[in-house]
Amino acid sequence: MGLRAQVRTRDGWAVQHAVVTVTDMTGSQVLRAAVDENGAVHADAPLTPGAHTVIVTAVGYAPAASTAFVTASGRADVGTVVLARQGGVELPPPGTWTLDPAHSSVGAVAQHLGISSVHGRFTDFVGRIEIADDVEKSRVEAVISAASIDTGNAMRDGHLKSGDFLDVENFPQITYSSTGVVPAGPDRWTVHGELALHGVARDIDLDLSYLGTGPDPWGGVRAAFHATAELRREDFAMNYNQVVQAGISAIGTTLKVELDIQAVQGDSLPAV
Structure with a gap:
């Protein structure tokens, strides 16, 4: 009853x-x-x-x-x-979505001297998302120009581009290619994928939050995402480790990656 x-x-x-x-x-x-x-x-x-x-x-x-x-x-x-979630937080329609670099950011944070953080970002990147009817079969591909690193300090940026770190002359691109998408909660997903950085490819998971879909002023449809990941420099053969005093390195061994992404529905970006 x-x-x-x-x-x-x-x-x-x-x-x-x-x-x-x-x-x-x-x-x-x-x-x-x-x-x-x-x-x-x-x-x-x-x-x-x-x-x-x-x-x-x-x-x-x-x-x-x-x-x-x-x-x-x-x-x-x-x-x-x-x-259905309010505020347009329904999953984006299936099809191709193109990353919009002008309204997206690819950032990383490293610890400095054990007491503060250095924030950096890459300013040159492209990517696309293929949303499948079965969302778990969706794919993400992204390519980042390693030389576009920007921490707000030209001398530090030059060092990061050198052979001690990114070695942009020999490894000009950083790439990410997903291998699977698994739900992790309402509007949250774990993206499994391979990151190629400094000549080394490693499996890296992204913790992804889907923020919603809506129209833009140029007649298109946009979807927004936020993603985070944690990398260890030594996993990508970046072993520079200047010690400023006992037990303290100039730059931490762990990088926290933070992505804020807008993607436009379709194979190309609108002319604005």
């Missing part, structure tokens, strides 16, 4: 804070229940046979309403209710 329902996101994740309300045909509320940690409602109180309206709400999601028919035994099985 009672009501049975499952509340999920479009990606199949439980919406754990959803509330299910049932009204009869006069508009009177006959049941209100919160879902459990699995996004399920199991309300055992019998309902009056006949047609009812089921409304599912959750903060951050557009409400969903449907009609449920209660059987003579007082039971209604609504099945799975899919809630």
